[in-house]
Amino acid sequence: MFVHGILNGKETGFGKVEEVLLPFQKDRNIEYFRSIKIKNTTMTNRRNFLKITGIGMAASALPGLVNASTGQAEAKSKRRKNNIQLGVASYTLRKFSTEDALDMTLRCGVNRITFKDMHLPLDSSQDEIRRVVDLCKKKGVTLYGAGVVYMKTKEDVDRAFEYAKTAGMEMIIGVPNHELLDYVEEKVKQYDIKLAIHNHGPGDKLYPSAESAYILIKNRDKRMGLCIDIGHTKRINRDPEQDVKDFFDRVLDIHIKDVTAASAEGKTCIIGRGVIDFPSFIKNVLKKGYKGTLALEYEDEADDPLPGMMESFGYTKGILAMF
Secondary structure, three states: OEEOOEEOOEEOOOEEOOOOOOHHHHHOOHHHHHOOOOOOOOOHHHHOHHHHHHHHHHHHHOHHHHHOOOHHHHHHHHHHHOOOEEEEEHHHHOOOOHHHHHHHHHHOOOOEEEEOOOOOOOOOOHHHHHHHHHHHHHHOOEEEEEEEEEEOOHHHHHHHHHHHHHHOOOEEEEEEOHHHHHHHHHHHHHHOOEEEEEOOOOOOOOOOOHHHHHHHHOOOOOOEEEEEEHHHHHHOOOOHHHHHHHOHHHEEEEEEOEEOOOOOOOOEEOOOOOOOOHHHHHHHHHHHOOOOEEEEOOOOOOOOOHHHHHHHHHHHHHHHOOO
16 A cells, blocks of 8 residues: 655655554445545545545554654644543434443543433433543543533523533533523522533524624633534534634534535534535634644434544544644
């Protein structure tokens, strides 16, 4: 097999290496991956897809190949690891058990997760919550938040914060009704748990964009912020990169995904195959000094998400290795 890529803006050239099975290739016939075709496009990230993905594959499966290229690349990678983390929003794994979701997350080389309620029901008893938290710790996965949690009543708010407190979570990724924001702010102060409001794009009457949430919380407690879903942001034909810049002082979490179109018709797809310019987006997230999590929310292939997850993480890790 021949590998070709770009590091620090320079072509690495062709080099012969032994053919290896990447982790996600163990789950599907190798011929499937050899037969993948990438469409031509004028998008910058699409023109460089094969080059960048090649680095991502190497970063995931052959880390020494990237680090051996230059000392500068290694230094940049180390700096990045101190500032940004990768995770999974467990809605990605909604068809799987809690334990399977944790194992699949680990197989992606990731150890951070937020739970949707199918993996830890909001009405769980304290003992049930503690058992799941213990399972996360045993597996070596950090359960840093819950979401998306909808809050339509004060009772919903109370339940969410008690749930998060019992689980030791640092944040709730939520969608509170507008009239509940005063009450939510009280709970944020009482529990010292962050609330990150999630945007859902076209058709969302509460928070279609990050801006629609920002204007309502910008003068509230600093622990009230945003979980910017960049896929839904693109589907409403906004620029995810610009939204992160404009509202950065309240960005607590970021859901990453790619989409097929910058419109309501856009569907989730593997990162690097859609219309979002991920190299530019990640470069600017790093430039801003973001220290939170980039959590993959891969909504496609619910019955078999692991190959798409691994390819998405490989592409993302490849980009991160370039800066």
